[in-house]
Amino acid sequence: MKANPTVDYEKYQDLIQKEKYLEVINAFATSLIEAETIDEILWTVTEKAIAYLDYFDCVIYLYDEKKKALVQRAAYGPKNTSDHQVYNPILLYPGKGIVGSVFSNGVGEIVNDTSKDPRYIVDDAVRLSEISIPLIYKGKALGVLDSEHPRANFFSDQDFKMLSTVGAMISTKIAQAKSIEQVKKYQINLERLVQRKTRQLEESNADLRAKNKEKEVLIKEIHHRVKNNMQIVISLLNMQANLTESERERAVFEESKDRIRSMALIHERLYLEKDILSISISEYTVELVNELSASYRSLFDVSFEIDMETLQMAIDTAIPFGLMLNEMVTNALKHAFKEKAGVVKIHSSIADDQMILVLSDNGPGFDFENYQGKSFGLELIDILVSQLNGSISHHIKGGSVYTVTFPIIQN
Numbered sequence: 001m002k003a004n005p006t007v008d009y010e011k012y013q014d015l016i017q018k019e020k021y022l023e024v025i026n027a028f029a030t031s032l033i034e035a036e037t038i039d040e041i042l043w044t045v046t047e048k049a050i051a052y053l054d055y056f057d058c059v060i061y062l063y064d065e066k067k068k069a070l071v072q073r074a075a076y077g078p079k080n081t082s083d084h085q086v087y088n089p090i091l092l093y094p095g096k097g098i099v100g101s102v103f104s105n106g107v108g109e110i111v112n113d114t115s116k117d118p119r120y121i122v123d124d125a126v127r128l129s130e131i132s133i134p135l136i137y138k139g140k141a142l143g144v145l146d147s148e149h150p151r152a153n154f155f156s157d158q159d160f161k162m163l164s165t166v167g168a169m170i171s172t173k174i175a176q177a178k179s180i181e182q183v184k185k186y187q188i189n190l191e192r193l194v195q196r197k198t199r200q201l202e203e204s205n206a207d208l209r210a211k212n213k214e215k216e217v218l219i220k221e222i223h224h225r226v227k228n229n230m231q232i233v234i235s236l237l238n239m240q241a242n243l244t245e246s247e248r249e250r251a252v253f254e255e256s257k258d259r260i261r262s263m264a265l266i267h268e269r270l271y272l273e274k275d276i277l278s279i280s281i282s283e284y285t286v287e288l289v290n291e292l293s294a295s296y297r298s299l300f301d302v303s304f305e306i307d308m309e310t311l312q313m314a315i316d317t318a319i320p321f322g323l324m325l326n327e328m329v330t331n332a333l334k335h336a337f338k339e340k341a342g343v344v345k346i347h348s349s350i351a352d353d354q355m356i357l358v359l360s361d362n363g364p365g366f367d368f369e370n371y372q373g374k375s376f377g378l379e380l381i382d383i384l385v386s387q388l389n390g391s392i393s394h395h396i397k398g399g400s401v402y403t404v405t406f407p408i409i410q411n
Helices: 005-032 038-053 097-105 157-243 247-272 281-296 315-336 376-387
Strands: 058-064 069-076 109-111 129-137 140-149 278-280 302-307 312-314 342-351 354-361 391-396 400-407
Touching (some): 069 097, 069 140, 097 140, 129 157, 140 157, 157 247, 247 315, 278 315, 281 312
Antiparallel strands (some): 058 069, 058 140, 109 129, 278 312
16 A cells, blocks of 8 residues: 555645744743843844744834833844844834734734735835734733734744744743832832931931930039039038037038938939939949048048949939938948947848848947937938838847838839
């Protein structure tokens, strides 16, 4: 039985067409791999892939949302006369011309004789064959892949099949590029926004720092003036004390001076501290003790052992604390050591946000429970402890012992 030469030839031609189809698709896929931007995608397709088909020309249209028209973005053949420039580009509106119709209805077409199609619009020259393939991604038309040829009946079903596959590949790549461009634009806008907000924040912070510096200088000046005014009051009390001959009255003036000095010392420390709203309570205690020791100049040698927690105390707490400490130390200096030298111990600790202050001396001790007289100093200590929202206990253990507990208020 002899083979039919006609059938064998048709199979051979079919194999050739399939091989060409695969080569074209491979060429398109290879050319699109490294393309990233939309322009790179379109010009890579026209320069490397369309040229592989030996077409006379090819133009890729993309829809411009602002212009509401199809714009020629890349071309091969007569329309590409220079590097990545479309010669004399035209606009086509949806529904107008063969390209506009294909874009609107989303269906590709082969026009075998454009002279018989009233939709045909002449671009750079009249050509008799045209093939238009819509570029569609997820149901949305992006543009049109269009090619013309001077000879009628030039394009075949195989061309239609190949360009339809190419069009689908281009559409997917364009959609990806658009997404990447949108992300980059968003990133750029976000970076600009962050930079603008950062500049605004830096300017605001600089302005706040300047204002805070002004306020800090002002508050320091206020503390300095308050301290100076208290010094004036101390001087006036000192003058008044020198004018009286009564030892009792003189003692009252001296005690008043010490109380005012304890407050003046707080304002002086606030003037010197970096933190204008709180003072180092350990440093303040040492200074206050030194001031009181110099003031009384006891007949007997009195030494102090101070072990205070390192703590910044707010002024609202520091003032009643300082006055309270002043009264306790004054009592020790005045009454504990009349016959011998002694030691006054001041110790503080912190537990559960409470300060525990213990002041003790090794004098004979003071019988708090059986004391019947009136002591302004003791009454004042109780009042100041109440202002601190604290509690006080006192007992005799080798001398008088005060224990004061109050909540810590820091700045």
